[in-house]
Amino acid sequence: ALRRILRHAPSLEVLSLAFDTGPGDEELRATRESWDDCKEGELTNAHQLRYNEDEVLLPTPTVTIRCLTKRVREINLVHYQGGRAQRTLVKFLLRNAPVLAKLYCGFAPGPLWLQTKLRDEIQGWAMNRPENCIFD
Numbered sequence: 001a002l003r004r005i006l007r008h009a010p011s012l013e014v015l016s017l018a019f020d021t022g023p024g025d026e027e028l029r030a031t032r033e034s035w036d037d038c039k040e041g042e043l044t045n046a047h048q049l050r051y052n053e054d055e056v057l058l059p060t061p062t063v064t065i066r067c068l069t070k071r072v073r074e075i076n077l078v079h080y081q082g083g084r085a086q087r088t089l090v091k092f093l094l095r096n097a098p099v100l101a102k103l104y105c106g107f108a109p110g111p112l113w114l115q116t117k118l119r120d121e122i123q124g125w126a127m128n129r130p131e132n133c134i135f136d
Contacts, residue, residue, distance in 0.1 A: 002089065003065060012067040015093070016076040019086060019108075049110030050082045051117050057084065060092040068093070074102040081108040082118045094125040102132040 006012065075093060080086060094100070105122060107115045119135045 002092075003063060006065045006067055010066045011071065013071050014074040014076070015072055016078065017089075018078040019080060021079050021108075049108050049114045049118065050084075051114055051121075052084075053117070055084055057088045057091060060088060060095055063096060065096060068096045069098060071099070072097050073099055075100060075104070077103075077105040079108050080105050080118070082114075087121070090122060091125045094122070095127055098127045100126065100128065100130045102134075103130045104134045104136070106136045 006015075075097065077090060080090070094103075103122075103126065105119070107118065115135070122135075123129075123133065
């Protein structure tokens with residue numbers, strides 16, 4: 001579906017994706033406060049971030065989408081959670097964006113060790129190393 005949308009936006013230079021935010025602020029605040037008292041294994045179900053390095057992602061075809069290959073210089077990911085569908089989508093975008101100069105990824109709440117794994121994975125997918133990478 002995203003391929004069809006992007007094909008209808010040949011002049012697109014900035015692509016921003018805001019993923020579903022899930023629970024409200026009060027529930028997230030309560031979850032964050034409990035992270036300090038949890039062990040790493042207990043944290044997996046206490047936040048919205050997900051990462052399974054053994055999970056097989058759907059194949060990401062290399063396609064020619066004019067705006068991705070020639071014009072998209074900035075991709076913004078807001079509230080990235082690292083689920084299988086999001087990871088597949090981001091991998092597809094980054095592997096098909098050779099002129100990307102700026103990448104922003106704002107993670108959903110979760111522990112630093114998990115954000116670090118997701119960050120490293122995202123950086124590995126980029127066709128080129130964007131000059132400006134921000135992970136928050």
